[in-house]
Amino acid sequence: MNYNLPKVSYERISHLVTQQNESEAAFMKQFAEEECKYDNPLLVVNPYLINPLTAVLLFRTEKPVGVTITVRGVTSVANITKTFPPATEHVLPILGLYKECDNIVDIELSTGEKSSVIATTGGLPELTQEVENIITTPEYMEGMMMFVSAAGKSLPAGYDYNGDCRWAMAENFVFDMKRAANGNLLMGSYRYSRPPYHTTGLCEVTMVGKIVKEYRLPGNYHHDQFEMKDGNLLILTQDFHRETVEDMLVLVDRETGDILKTWDIQGLYPMDVGKSGSWSSHDWFHCNAVWYDKPTNSLTLSGRHQDIIINIDYETGELNWMLGDPEGWPEELVEKYFFTPVGDLNNFDWQYEQHSCLITPDGDVMCFDNGHWRSKKKENYRKNKDNFSRGVRYRINTDKMEIEQIWQFGKERGQHFYSPYICNVECYANDHYMVHSGGIGYVDGMASEKLLPAFLDPEDPSHKQQSVTVEVKNDVVMFEMHLPSQFYRAEKLSLYHDGDNMPLGKGKVLGYLDVTPEFDTVPETEETSQPPSEWYKIKIVEEEDRFTFSGRFEKGCLLMLCLENEQESHNYYISTTARPALAMCVGSFMEADDRQISLNVSKLGFSGIFAVKVIINEKKYHTGICITVD
Structure with missing residues (x-):
């Protein structure tokens, strides 16, 4: 749901996991309804909405057969080939496509039958960077690619021996990128939470771009993670109820998202x-x-x-x-x-x-x-x-x-x-x-x-x-x-792996976001039914588990967000005083205008329908927006 009020912009968005679940259900429904054979398969480019150089190929065979897929490269040594085990229903990830291209994908059954299909791609996401220079050989790389995770105004991407981008994320999954034992990637969430770069948690993502799980943390995520032998995850975090940051780590249950152990530095x-x-x-x-x-x-x-x-x-x-x-x-x-x-x-x-x-x-x-x-x-x-x-x-x-x-x-x-x-x-x-x-x-x-x-x-x-x-x-x-940009870390990886390259089923959002700290003292102000001036560019984005208030405000002004109904109120002080940034490890979330301020408010800890108001210096303004918290 999107609409604009005269002075305040409002948007309601679904979690990316929800959007991806809907996309997967749609192409699986189409597959169930159509007769798809190896020489006339169903092909869906960018099946999970955020990885435009991928596709999913779907077809059936009468008997169990193995399938070898080859994405043709600009030269034969740039081909990407993967053989999948025998099955009668084939739902296969296609990785390593080129941008803006009619990519030829060859299909070969273990019985000898062959066919090809065209996977047409568009351009790369706007902030994806192109290689300036690369020196290596295909023999040395052995089909591996160099992946990078963004730190500046860029996006995660993977490049082959020739410097061609063959994998690109349209969302800014941040900080470290590690391959888990099951072959999926572990990366920081794309959902920015607190300045300067803390995000809601850690995501497990397939190479096709499907979020299998998002592990939300009350202290958010930053910098790094480590997968234990039993699959549980060590994740760097902090406690936002004290004055220090980036000095804690937790052990998170891989299946439930529960915090099992905490270490305090x-x-x-x-x-x-x-x-x-x-x-x-x-x-x-x-x-x-x-x-x-x-x-x-x-x-x-x-x-x-x-x-x-x-x-x-x-x-x-x-x-x-x-x-x-x-x-x-x-x-x-x-x-x-x-x-x-x-x-x-x-x-x-x-x-x-x-x-x-x-x-x-x-x-x-x-x-x-x-x-x-x-x-x-x-x-x-x-x-x-x-x-x-x-x-x-x-x-x-x-x-x-x-x-x-x-x-x-x-x-x-x-x-x-x-x-x-x-x-x-x-x-x-x-x-x-x-x-x-x-x-x-x-x-x-x-x-x-x-x-x-x-x-x-x-x-x-x-x-x-x-x-x-x-x-x-x-x-x-x-x-x-x-x-030509800043990248937090690099990892050399293969596009395919030995595990399940195409796990199906609904992605999950686990764990929880902490209750957003409130402010007890609310200054005496003049309340007006008029909305704030358009100069402030106030925007409210509501999600399933939180909402974000953002706008442009002069440094040093008094700014508070107020949620009110007849029974209760919740008030959040928003600092407009810049804190010196001595470590900007991910600058992707930096605003070009340093007057641009945002606050993410977790929906945990209260429920009801609330009018959104904002105090700016001596006045309390009505935004005309209501937030529903279940």
């Missing part, structure tokens, strides 16, 4: 020590990665705003060790938990404001060393043009509490590989790595000295954002891809 040690240049009392730790290590039954966490990687016991949550520059840390912590460098100290560097920590199978620690500031002392901070970022691997001895740097890549490239934020590393095997520097920014050809490249102006020709992804094997660069 706050309280492990003092928050105001070991500060990086981006530290604040609000975002003191800034946890941006989680990794579970089975041999030690421990969790490794990356704290950007203390230049520290910590390891805690999975069961007790107690500290095991801390990896980072000991400068600025209390002596008692350094003596008990920090490592002493050994080996070639001339080529040893600590990591600073790191991302993407992981533990290798033999117990080494890897991360992307952003190098932001590259010192614990302000007087020694480096300018970005003189700095470097890198992937690094450390060997640690927890008995002797010693650390040795055994590999790095990126320092030698200087400012041209420098990302002060985001990024990741992957360890495929000893001496085979991926290093993704996704937050490079230039002004007039030099590394930007702005706090973060997310704030660069894409309309300014002197500003440039770039992402560079490199794979190194035996110290030889085997893959390098340049993209």
Whole structure:
């Protein structure tokens, strides 16, 4: 339902899971009603509405037969082929289509019959980026593709060896992208919730774009997740009822969405020590990665705003060790938990404001060393043009509490590989790595000295954002891809996998959003039946589990949202004072106009029909909108 009031815009939208359930039911109904054979199949492009380079192919055979599907590439080595097991009813995902093209899809039955069908695609979603440059070979990639998740004004996408986009999401699923054991992707929800980039939760998504589950969290989702052996999910979150953020993680039941266990980083040690240049009392730790290590039954966490990687016991949550520059840390912590460098100290560097920590199978620690500031002392901070970022691997001895740097890549490239934020590393095997520097920014050809490249102006020709992804094997660069935007992480994946590539059935929305904090004190105001001025551009978007109030307001004005009926009222204070953003890990939700303000209100905690009013300075205005909460 969409309509515009004279001054206030209102829209009611269904959850994407609901829309996808309806789309799947529609094409399955059509399939049930039509006679579809392998030489005259039903083909539905973009079946789940958000992945335009995919399709679903549906047909029946009298006897169980296997089916091999091939999407023809621009050359034969760019073909995407998948063989599906024998069946009589075939509902097959088609992956790896090209944009704006009559893609030829070949169908071959195990009995030898062959046919082809045309899958016609349109253009890419507006913010999908095209590869600037790629250096690799099809032999090295072996049919794999490089996927990236967005951090700037871009969208998740996947690119083949030739740099062609063969997979593209039209919704901004954010932060980390990991393949689950069942072959689906685990990605942050596209539903923005709280500034600067927290989203409602984590989504499990098929390669065709179907949301199998959204796991909503009361503290929302940020940065990273890890799938446990039993399928349950470690997810980074926080508690919005206190003054700090990004310092908690939870274990979520894969089937129910229930929170099974919580770890609180706050309280492990003092928050105001070991500060990086981006530290604040609000975002003191800034946890941006989680990794579970089975041999030690421990969790490794990356704290950007203390230049520290910590390891805690999975069961007790107690500290095991801390990896980072000991400068600025209390002596008692350094003596008990920090490592002493050994080996070639001339080529040893600590990591600073790191991302993407992981533990290798033999117990080494890897991360992307952003190098932001590259010192614990302000007087020694480096300018970005003189700095470097890198992937690094450390060997640690927890008995002797010693650390040795055994590999790095990126320092030698200087400012041209420098990302002060985001990024990741992957360890495929000893001496085979991926290093993704996704937050490079230039002004007039030099590394930007702005706090973060997310704030660069894409309309300014002197500003440039770039992402560079490199794979190194035996110290030889085997893959390098340049993209003209910021990308949070990169992952090399196949389009198809060994699990169920086309699970059918209704997607689910699990967990819950926390009750939105209310404000007890409502100022005395003059109430008017007139709606607010059109200048404010107020918009209300209602969903099944929340609604969003947004508009344009001058900094420092008094702004409150009021929900009222004859029995009760709910009042929400909306800050119009900008909080300094020392970490904008996903700038996708940034508004071009910094006066644009929004508030998401969960429907949890109250019910009824409420008139929506808004206080702007000394007046309370009627919007003419009513919200129904079941």
